[in-house]
Amino acid sequence: MLIDSRLRSVHKDRTDADPEQEDLARQLISSLGPEGLEDVLDGACTLIFLYVKWLREAHEAHEAHDKDVIEYVVPTLVTTLRRMTRSIPPEAIPTMSGMVIAAAIGLSPTLWRQQxxxxxxxxxxxxxxxxxxxxxxxxxxxEDPDFATRMITEALTQVEAG
Structure with missing residues (x-):
């Protein structure tokens, strides 16, 4: 929900930013407490795992790219994070790229991070x-602005039905 909200706000005109929605997201996070926050962190790691899994499968299906997800996605991710100097401290970038690499080789980012x-x-x-x-x-x-969100929603629906 938080990632979908961020995706939507980035694609909206800056003048249409919804401060009320941002306040609600902040209130939700601050009201969770330690266990709830851990669940949100685990959820973010799960999203990373599922997104990387989809990217890995997409790259395997299109051999024309001749690149795996680590070779293709991680350098772009690191470059983008490095450009976000106001909100991303440089010392956090190796951890984030390590989590993506862990996911790319089939390891749980949550378990990888716990060490x-x-x-x-x-x-x-x-x-x-x-x-x-x-x-x-x-x-x-x-080329679908809602694909990633829909993919997660469908995965959650399958888990609940299964």
Whole structure:
């Protein structure tokens, strides 16, 4: 929900930004408490895993690209994160790229990240940005601005039905 909200706000005209929606998202996060926050972090890691899994399968299906997801997606992700100097501290970028690489080789980003201890406050925005950038990359590839959100919604529906 948070990533979908960010995707929609980026594609809207800046003058149409909805401060009320941003306030609601902030209130939701602040009301969760420690366990709820851990669930949000695990959810972001799960999104990263699912987005990278889809990208890996898409690259395997189109051998014409002749590049795997690590070779194609990670450098672009790192470059973009490095350009976001106001909100992404440089020391968080290796963690974010490591999580994407872990997902690309089939490892859970949550389990991979746990080896480094608790999340730092300075890693929360980079985590959100990483999930957002992967979703946006998928949307560009598919030429469908809602594809990444729909993909997750369908996966959740299948899990609930199964």
């Amino acid at each position: 480094y201890g608790d999340w730092k406050k300075t890693e929360l925005t980079p985590l959100e940005a990483t999930a957002f950038l992967l979703a946006e990359h998928i949307n560009r590839i598919t």
